[in-house]
Amino acid sequence: MAYLIQPDYVQYFCTCGQIKPITNLYFCRHCLKVRCGFCICHEVDSHYCANCLENMPSSEARLKKNRCSSCFDCPSCFHTLSTRATYAPARQDPAAGDAKVENKQPKKMYYLSCFNCRWTSRDVGIPDQPVASGGWPERTNPFANRFGQLLEYFKAIAQQEKQDKLDKERKKYAIRGKYITLTDKTGLTGAMARTTAGLPSSESSSSAIANFVPSQAKEEVEELPEDYHTKEVNLKLITTMPQRLASPEWQAQLVSRLQPIARPLSVKRSQRCRRCDHNLTKPEYNPGSIKFKIELLAYYHVPEVKIISFETIKPGCTTELLLKLTNPTAHEMQISIIQPDEVPEVEEKEEPKSIEKSLEKSLNLEKDTSWRQVIERKPLLPTTIKLHKPELSFTLAQRDDAAEYDDDSHHETNDIILWRKSNKLALRLKVTTDEEAKVGSPAVAILALQYSYRNTVPPTANSPQTRDHVLYTTVAIHLGTVTQ
Template sequence: MAYLTQPDYVKYICSCGQLKPITNLYFCRHCLKIRCGFCICHEVDSHYCANCLENMPSSEARLKKNRCSSCFDCPSCFHTLSTRATIAQPRQDPAAGDAKIENKQPKKMYYLSCFNCRWTSRDVGIPDQPVASGGWPERTNPFAVRVNQLLEYYKAIAQQEKQEKLDRERKKFAIRGKYLTLTDKTGLTGAMARNIAGLPSSESSSSAIANFVPSQASAEVEELPEDYHTQEVNLKQITSMAQRLRAPDSQPRLAARLHPAARALSVKRSQRCRACDHNLTKPEYNPGSVKFKIELLAL
């Protein structure tokens, strides 16, 4: 394994003229040429979580925003959080008798803990959960309504620009006796085609654009507290820039407001030659497997 720590002194010329080490080159047995990372197409085969090895299709990963629902990263040091178990004793009610206390059995509860920096979910007031996987409370985005309005607005603009481009092409190639698309020949209107395909209609797109309220800048800014420049700063209670950028929706200033972040999904990708369109590398579908179905390396 000593060659992994040595610098790449020897570099080979790819078919495109790039100088690359042999560990970054591929050999296409159909074109009989050397290919580098710029000569191949990268395709995503599957999404999976590197911690729990849960495999999911691309559509499901898109709905979950490319995040795992059961694995979390530490908001302080960004390591993977582990689930710890504890025994919760029943609360004693002074108004009730001892018989009710005896009937209650100790319950097993779970919380998140980081083995690297010793951060726990109890530090920020997240209650313990009765199940080990799932059920953790999600932090709501205070700007979720505005973000959804912006998404609908830009989708409507993209749909309108696409329709205008199609209309210009239709007028440009409109020749008597010729049909540009199948809809012109069959009489199927664009609105009917969008309804059949399940796409939003042009009326809804125009209404979304008309009802959109743009943001307005305000010159009024909240004044700083009087002791802002004189109070002592405790670096243990203030988050760093990396911790704030880890949660772009809230960007917490205090460490007591940090929340676990859902772990980002990893992908298995296949690489295809741009010239002959044949696979150079293709991994196994199983996320726990490190083998390749096809592995055409320059080695």
């Protein structure tokens, strides 16, 4: 497992300028761009409990405050609590004496126990329950009503400010005889648009603001006990800061007042490209499945670069670098190594706006389209190490899973190509270090790959009709530090 903690020596440049390993990048087959975690939009598909694998819709998860009702975490060590069974002693009737027993058979009862720190629900006085799951009492916060009033008040203020801003923009760009949005043309009022989008009306927002009672500070504050500064403190009886922050509604000060923490729900999320709004990853709905319906990772579409070996990097010296290229696709790939400055800049065209999208934008007042803006930045490339570009293009065969078990490799006599094996290729490249490079500075070699890609997505009206494309990617290879 040592490879899991090793640093990433080969990193790829995203279109936004971020440098990430190929396992952390995505590839959009519609706009043919490499995307990182900052260039995609994350959407929640389903909520589920990671312990019992119970799946629930978003509305139910919102009502339960994104907590599972049957699974709990230990408030002391945050380990998952287990349900233990015990038998309650039979109750006796005091009027009839010891001879008459009300229940001859003992009743099975359940309590929560932690296998890690040995904390139990009996330690804090929680009575045993006759049901294994779903019967544990829930505490109600005495300030729940006040929290609800504050939440409604701030929601109303945010809705009112957004509506005022929208009205100002409409008045600013209003032109006589022309319609700005479809709501103006069809006569759809703002109230009907809010009702269609499922938003609260303006009357309810104004009433929530008018009926709100602000908080008032008290002039008299309860005094501290006399022995507050002289009383001896036992740290074993006082909760720690992580234990208090685990339940922010209560924040128990004593260990004897800790309560089981309902386990937070996990989510399955899908990811979309911010530019073209197509899915990059989409998991299965079943929480017990780890498969994906759509999984467009860059690892399966972009040629992979690995370091075989390299010599010591010294200022003003030319050294050799051995790399291995892999074709992960199911089609042949033509690869050429070029300088990073030779990568052409391609301007992305905006998609034409359809009537359906304009209508959706006019009806949904809460929709924010700022997440579609992908800022493309050209990466800052170091100039201490220069790569000698080979005047040769390579052809890599398609990926073949059965060829992984074949030990035969074809060795070539070329000075650049060392050997070939299935969809893999080993290269010998030369890099020259600048004479002014400081000793101890990081040695990073930058190269660009020009490769052919065959798109298997069916063409649409907005996408290009051609299947074969020539794409570019920039790779940063970390070769340690510059030595003497």
